[in-house]
Amino acid sequence: MSEFPFVRVAPEALTDNVFRAIGQGWMLITAGTAGGYNPMTASWGGMGILWGKPVAFAFVRPQRFTFGLMEAGSHYSLTFFDEAYRDVLNFCGTRSGRDVDKVAETGLTPISGSTGAMLFKEARLALECRKLYAQDLTEASFVDTAIVGQAYAAGDFHRMYVGEIVRVWEKG
Numbered sequence: 001m002s003e004f005p006f007v008r009v010a011p012e013a014l015t016d017n018v019f020r021a022i023g024q025g026w027m028l029i030t031a032g033t034a035g036g037y038n039p040m041t042a043s044w045g046g047m048g049i050l051w052g053k054p055v056a057f058a059f060v061r062p063q064r065f066t067f068g069l070m071e072a073g074s075h076y077s078l079t080f081f082d083e084a085y086r087d088v089l090n091f092c093g094t095r096s097g098r099d100v101d102k103v104a105e106t107g108l109t110p111i112s113g114s115t116g117a118m119l120f121k122e123a124r125l126a127l128e129c130r131k132l133y134a135q136d137l138t139e140a141s142f143v144d145t146a147i148v149g150q151a152y153a154a155g156d157f158h159r160m161y162v163g164e165i166v167r168v169w170e171k172g
Helices: 018-024 065-072 083-094 102-106 146-151
Strands: 006-009 027-033 036-042 045-050 053-060 075-080 110-112 118-120 125-136 159-171
Touching: 018 045, 027 053, 027 065, 027 118, 036 053, 036 065, 036 083, 036 102, 036 118, 053 065, 053 075, 053 125, 065 125, 065 159, 075 118, 075 159, 083 102, 118 125
Parallel strands: none
Antiparallel strands: 006 159, 027 036, 027 075, 045 053, 053 159, 075 125, 110 118, 125 159
16 A cells, blocks of 8 residues: 545546546546455546535446445445556456456556545546445336447446545545
8 A cells, every 4th residue: 555645626626528537538447445456447437416416427247347346335436547557447447357466467556545445546536436326227228229239239238336426536
């Protein structure tokens, strides 16, 4: 573990363009705690206001190693990196935590956030989220059925998690 390199900011103080940060820059969804955790790369998700709270949406397929950790814990993190970490994000998105220690292989430095969610020292932005809601996506719920064929040809639908953003950390 390492010295805490972040300063806390309010969620409404974020200036990132969410569409670029998630869709183009990607993020790590990390579930678990210092005793056992796994980061996975994601380019699907979102942020906004729901139920009067700042929230983040994350999507995880049940067959992913991270899924069991998401289910078991009450908190997760979303971490965002500069472009220099593209190879790290690619690695974390193409390898399973069942088979490889992603942190050891990438050189990321894990640190525990205030909620116990795992963050990475190298991130430029980190969100600690408390799970509020989880729902499986289902074929029957799609209004635009073309998405099913494009994103779920194998029938491996994601579970959507809505998490209250309880801490926002920017690189200090």
